[in-house]
Amino acid sequence: MIAQLSIATGFLLILIGLYGALIQRNILRMIVAFTVADTGVNIVIVAVGFMAGRTAPILDAAVPVADAAARIIDPLPQALVLTAIVIGLGTTALMLAYAFKLYEKRRTLDIDKFTDLRG
């Protein structure tokens, strides 16, 4: 149940984030909206690998190697999410640098003002 709930939340976060990215004209707000959507994606990925009643994929005294397969949850999505989070940060940083430069150039952050190239 927790998994479904989390996945639903993740999806909603994505939709909310995309909604913001589509309607906000302020570039900084668009980037904020994308980070929200990214968080949503991360939640979905982790939640898809979740299995109720199992523990984190770390072996210790409580989870011996022999029982591992029966006790832990799928570690792979977690590894993927780590990558996704870092990539998300990289993209965000890049977009922020862009925002800064765009502002420096035009003194505005309104996306509607950057439509010189078209057709």
Next chain:
Amino acid sequence: MVKRFLALLLLAGLGGIFASLLAGYIPDAELNLTARYYADHAAGDLGAANIVTAIIVTYRGLDTLGEVTVLFLAASIVGLVLTHRQKHDPRPGQPARTRAPVGELLTTGTRFLVPLILLLGVYVFMNGHLTPGGGFQGGAIIASGILLLLLADPLKHFSHGLISAVESLAGLFYILLGLVGLVLAGGFLDNRILPAGELGALISAGAIPLIYSLIGLKVGAEFSSMLASLSETEEL
């Protein structure tokens, strides 16, 4: 208004796709083939207690290399974009930048805290194969130490040379270790170039702690470089 309506319409369509995905989702009762392999072999073959770490550093090491490279790229580009103007547009006539002095408390606190934070970062990535956390988390912690320094003294000029030297050396060694794996062990980034050791010990899991430390250093340096580049921008 039309824009909002259209956005909602499109997102309703996308939501429809998501809803069917969710409706079709059935949680696994058993580990699937891949996960089961990791559960059974990660500890035995690689000697890593934290299976997520084993996957990140070894099994999917290529992803992680790519991920580190993403940060490297982001840091490079942020540096490229933000420092470019300053080189070409020095303003010699202007007085040195001044800012309201930062409180004494922060300055002193920083001096006290930063070494501890750095130590914590190192601890986190050194223990990545045993406990939650690792290179990325440790790197982020190191970067937060740098951030604190920046906040305490905004005018402080970081030695970009030092940061990029750390970053580059860590990166080079990372690749080198990977290639050693290719030559001596089963393949690129194979951690079994060093003995697996005893499960749960600090010095164990082959090259994982080594690689994860390098990742931690590199990530920390990359974050720091990004923050430093941003902080050095002039106010518009």
Next chain:
Amino acid sequence: MNILMTAMTGLLCLAMLGSAWVAVTGKGSGQRVSIAILASGLVSLFASVLFLILAAPDVAMTEAAIGSGLTTFLFFFVLSRVRAGRQDGS
């Protein structure tokens, strides 16, 4: 236990969605944007709690450190530059 856990997760999710809504809607710039940034940082923070519930401590740590920590700082760096510019430019 299980029901309690589910309920808590539900509450957490609701809080996340609420913060997300604050983060993406709203108009204006400057001060208002910083609210949006904080709200999105809050989403990340809630998310890292959710990751703990989902038995993913590694992810939780990363999300907390990177998603809600570093990202927010990056935003504020840029925002402060841009905001300062706005005062100059007026």
Next chain:
Amino acid sequence: MTSPLYIIAVALAAAFLLGLLREQWRSLAYPVTLAALAFMSWLSASWLWALASGSASPVDIYTAGTAPPFAINLRMALPEAVLTLLINLTGLFSALYLKSALLARGRRGMAVLLVAIMALSGIVLTRDIFNLFVFLELVVIATGGLVLLSDHAHALSAGFKYLVVSQVISILLLIGIIFAYHATGTLNIDGMAEAVPGLQNAGASQAFELAFFLMFIALVAELKPFPANGWALDIYEAAHPAFSAIFSAGAGTAALYAVDKLLLIGGPAWLDMATGVGIVTFVAGNLLALPQSNDRRLLGYSSVAQIGLILAVLGQRDILGEDTYFIAGGLLLSHAVAKAGLFWLSGLLAGRQLVDWADLRERPMPVFAFVTFAAMLSGLPPFPGFYAKWELVHHLAGSGRLVLLALVLFGALIEAGYLFRWFGYILKREPPGEADFCRVIFDKPHRVLPVMVAVAAGWALAFVWGELASSLLGRSNLLLALPLLFALSFLLLDWLPAWVKNSLAIAGLVAFFAATWTDYDALRMIFAIIFTLGGALTLLASYHVHGRRVGFYPAAMLMFAGMVMLIRADTSFDFFAAWELLTVGSYFLILRGKHSEPHALSYILFSLGGAFLIMAGFAIAAQGAPQFALASLAHVAAPFAPWVFLLLAIGFMTKTAAIGLHIWLPGAHAEAETDVSPMVSGILLKAGLYGLMVLLLAMGKQQLYGIELTHVLLWVAALTALLGNLMAVFQEDAKRLLAYSSIGQMGYALFGLALMNHLGWLMALVFVINHYIYKAMLFLAVGGVAKRTGTREMYRMGGLIRLMPLSFIAVLVGIIAVSGVPPLSGFGGRWVFYNAILASDYRLPMVVLFLAGPIAFLYLFRLIYTIFLGQLKDELRRVKEAPFWIVLPQMIYVALLIAFAVVPGLALHRVDTYLNQFFPEGGLSWAGGEITSNYGYWNPVAIMIIVGVIFCTVFAWLLFVNRRAQPVKQFNIVFSAERPFRPETTHFAWNFFAPYRKALGFLTQPLVTIFWTTVTDLLHTAGDLGRRLYNGNGQTYAFHFLAFVVIVFFLVGL
């Protein structure tokens, strides 16, 4: 073999190493970058060599010493080797090209470039879906950085738009990946493909399909499908051209291969979607490129379109089977090399408008480079795209996918339209600035080298694909065909003076005929003689040009090569390849005329359109086979036969300029150079007739919906003859007059063929010979006059008979021959023709054709009367006879005409006998000097004598009667009924046939021209409407993408 992993490792190591170098040591960092890229290229090349030669077999490289799916694995097989080589080389030469930009930006820029190339290679190599995502993100971020290497004012906003949409794409991709993993338990692409059929229940497979849709649509979006591509086009326009080269050639390639891998997972169910998205993108991209005036944006749309076509090809793999990679690879490599080359070339020019490319004018090397790239893109022989298109069209036709086939050809035609229009600008427009280009060439050799490498690569690919095709089609490499090699060798000899090359060309043509003349049957012999010896004869006139005449001989010899290959072809492929070669060669020839830019364009478009119809016809006839013997056209299955006939006939008739398809001819023939007009009119038109003969001989009479198609041809032919002649009547321009006359003459020949009886064919062949002789002669004569007088307007001439007596004789003999009055060979033609008509039942078109006869006389009369008779103009008093080398061939033609008139049997007797095997009835009987048909006899010698006697008598009598005639003064307009309102109206010969125009002018309304103009306008309007989608707003582009996803989702109907 060195592990391909070193491509990734070395690139990253070099990128990290750059960080150790201080900013000041840029000059050291740059060689490191180049060395790394060179190493990566070498590694790919060595794998390609090993795999292609069979000394290595494809390998899977396991990372982490663990087998997939538990660890990531890479694969190196032939496609990977080719594609990584392409990517790395593009990267290497772009890095070379970017020298100054990289040195200015410092080591970080170089590191980003290295990572970008590495990541593109990674996309190609990896077999893990999530790893692919990581590489894709690396590409996205690196793109975000490299866009900024440009100095373009809007590079920044372009990069931001790109990042916005990329974010949305990666969100969908990640969601797709995780659910696909959940469904199959693996991230390995091959593992997923294996797992999919084994999904336990409908629910699981439904969930997987949804996940797959998200992954697939996200990767397809990386191909920039229409309309979700505005975000990428701005990059093409704003980025540094060297990066655009990577973006188009490298990123496009990698993304295509990623989609290809994904199709492996999805299976056949998704092929339709790939095809649909691909073909829509192909057509729309080309339509949108049509109205562009910015070079790089046009290249962007063209890239989008090409990649769309390749996606459509990948989607057709169910019918393409093993040929998929041959076709897709041919298209992809052509696209990549040509686009990279064009982007690099664009960086050598200052202006960004298409017309600014006129800077290249007069510079053979860059023009040659452009020609190579344009030919590669439009799929002309001998480049890979040509083979690919041939195979593709044959497979499509074989499986009955005709709508797709039509769309592919339609898009390709539009593409050729804007490429050749562009080429016209280069050669014919005024250069915008002074020697802008020159400076770049000498200052920046590192920017010229990549372009040259691309040219070399293009020709190398042409060779390789020729080899591949030769094993596929069981024929020798097209590029090694002797005539083609001969023509191409003139490219290398272009530094020689024109007379040397001319001698070589003539020697080559004659030698070729001497070496092969035993190979031809009587029918082909006529064409062989016209194409080779006839060509040599017209080339004599080319001696009059001094200097080097750069570009003339490669083009002319390409045309002749195409023609001789055409008559020697016995399979559909050889025939079509030859057809394309002669079309291209003649296009370059025609384009050489001073004002021929628009006419050459309409010529090449009509010709390519016709060629595509021919290709479609062949493809339908082949029914799945890659080619067939031309003779087996006779055995095409019944339901297809009339359609094949129709397509081929229309295709050939574009070349003979049948009415409705004729509008390219007058301009093209009239504006061509003096010695080119006789080639394209006297010789080239015969290629179309030859095609029709091959077609009619093989397929005979065909019926479609109860209509006899040859009957339709008869009507077309009669109308062509009538209207062609009528339009010729009203021309003021002597060369245009001759051009329209050719249309009419071709109508006669077509009529003869369409009669489908013995005499009709004989008549057509008489026309073939006659038309060659007199049209070449007349064009030369008129061309010579025009050269001396400086005008082609007839009313500006007059009274030249004394100054240019030889030209006068040529024109006099010519018009006697054309009008078909005794005693010259034209009469022979008429005589056979009247017999032919009497022998057939088609009376009504016959009447129309009869009408055309006297009309021909009207315009011919004018030619001699206006130019040579009447009064000499003051400004022309010092005009000399045409140059010797122009007159000489005319005199030879005069001799030939008389000879042919006296002894027509020389050629015709053999043909008559030959035709007996096809039309046994109604042949002529040849006895001594007399030729007898069912309706009468013809004795050429007797006629010659009788007419000679009559002529001398009448001439003497006229001289006697008119001994006191008084010349009318030149400006005496008393006798004229018209009020002079413009200077030329004071001349008696201007608008000479005004009364006829009043009576019959309605027949010459340019309805056909209006029709074709409307078609072009409609296409342009469609393109312009499409442009409105791209409003420049990054958010709108995100909307486009999401709308694309949702719409495709509902169309797929999951």
